[in-house]
Amino acid sequence: MFCNGLSLIHGNNYAPAGEAIQAVMHTGSAWSGASREQIAFAELLQDRIKAMELLRFTNSGSEACMMAVKTARHITGRPYILKSVGAYHGSFPDLEAGLYGQRELEGRALVATFNNLSSYERVMAQHGKQVAAIVIEPVLVTSRVVPPAPGFLSNIMALAKRYGALSILDDCLMLRLAMGVSAEKFGLQPDLVVLGKFLGGGTALEAFGGSRQIMKIFDPTRRGAMFHGGSFNGNQIGCAAGLVSLRYLTAGRITAMDAASLSIRRSLARRADELGLNVVLTGIGSVTGIAFAAEPLRHEDDPSTLGLGPLFHLACLSEGILIGPDGILSVSTSHDAAAVSYATARLSTALEKIAELLGSLN
Numbered sequence: 212m213f214c215n216g217l218s219l220i221h222g223n224n225y226a227p228a229g230e231a232i233q234a235v236m237h238t239g240s241a242w243s244g245a246s247r248e249q250i251a252f253a254e255l256l257q258d259r260i261k262a263m264e265l266l267r268f269t270n271s272g273s274e275a276c277m278m279a280v281k282t283a284r285h286i287t288g289r290p291y292i293l294k295s296v297g298a299y300h301g302s303f304p305d306l307e308a309g310l311y312g313q314r315e316l317e318g319r320a321l322v323a324t325f326n327n328l329s330s331y332e333r334v335m336a337q338h339g340k341q342v343a344a345i346v347i348e349p350v351l352v353t354s355r356v357v358p359p360a361p362g363f364l365s366n367i368m369a370l371a372k373r374y375g376a377l378s379i380l381d382d383c384l385m386l387r388l389a390m391g392v393s394a395e396k397f398g399l400q401p402d403l404v405v406l407g408k409f410l411g412g413g414t415a416l417e418a419f420g421g422s423r424q425i426m427k428i429f430d431p432t433r434r435g436a437m438f439h440g441g442s443f444n445g446n447q448i449g450c451a452a453g454l455v456s457l458r459y460l461t462a463g464r465i466t467a468m469d470a471a472s473l474s475i476r477r478s479l480a481r482r483a484d485e486l487g488l489n490v491v492l493t494g495i496g497s498v499t500g501i502a503f504a505a506e507p508l509r510h511e512d513d514p515s516t517l518g519l520g521p522l523f524h525l526a527c528l529s530e531g532i533l534i535g536p537d538g539i540l541s542v543s544t545s546h547d548a549a550a551v552s553y554a555t556a557r558l559s560t561a562l563e564k565i566a567e568l569l570g571s572l573n
């Protein structure tokens with residue numbers, strides 16, 4: 212139920228994506244210039260995501276996030292970005308501040324606390340005029356799944372605006388929440404949106420975009436235009452696979468995944484309660500997180516303790532269910548009712564094993 216880090220929304224082998232790839236392969240894997248698939252895919256994304264009047268493709272979410280940050284710095288002429296502690300945006304060093312114990316970066320990156328508007332206000336009061344963008348992971352997922360408190364996301368976006376900074380919504384993971392991605396789910400109007408994970412239908416294709424006004428900085432005919440290269444950006448394999456995959460991701464299928472995920476969360480919470488296990492079950496849409504309450508927020512913060520989370524991960528594996536190492540599990544469109552009930556039973560057995568282990572230690 213990990214689906215390659217939640218990047219396979221239709222399961223491990225979505226046949227129509229494979230067929231779409233084969234169908235375009237006779238033209239080659241990538242070539243100079245746009246393809247029909249690229250244009251059709253960009254149009255589909257523009258239709259679904261209001262904030263994406265124009266967009267550009269990349270080969271990874273890390274790259275897309277980095278480009279969004281470069282865009283904000285280019286437009287505002289300011290050096291800093293502000294992000295949440297624990298928010299993951301890929302491997303661009305500036306975006307690693309506040310993650311896995313990494314500190315703020317002088318002149319480059321500041322951090323504040325997720326779901327704590329005053330901590331954002333404090334940082335902006337001190338540095339706001341130097342902040343190019345607030346970069347937002349709408350739901351924290353790395354380590355523990357933490358959905359946003361009501362109004363938190365729109366409030367930090369308003370805060371960014373007040374200081375003349377841009378807001379960057381990193382929807383690499385949460386594009387699964389609604390047809391119009393998390394911006395629609397939470398009623399947000401970000402300046403820039405980053406998309407990733409299953410965008411390329413199981414291949415390495417991601418994107419970032421925003422209003423025409425912002426994205427025109429990439430127009431090479433303009434003086435001072437920003438350069439964005441990438442040998443395989445927008446290749447037709449990824450666009451063809453992404454096109455069929457996103458078309459299959461309908462509102463009805465999103466609702467069905469969300470309902471299945473909720474039923475897993477509820478069943479596990481009930482079973483944990485019966486077993487006297489102190490677990491925290493969180494989630495939103497088709498993403499669920501299970502954590503053992505007594506553990507540090509992140510295992511990485513205190514690697515000296517193995518903790519129950521990794522043991523639960525192993526217990527799930529031995530029951531034939533792969534969850535994320537941080538206790539993250541997702542539902543894809545390929546998980547039908549039988550798969551969901553099978554997974555729920557196996558996950559419950561894994562919880563029983565943890566209870567047995569704890570019982571034998573007491």
Ligand SMILES: Cc1ncc(COP(=O)(O)O)c(C=O)c1O
Binds near residue numbers: 271302
């Ligand atoms: C929210 C978020 N942003 C960015 C990334 C980076 O994407 P990629 O692994 O494609 O570089 C990830 C990957 O897990 C992510 O979850």
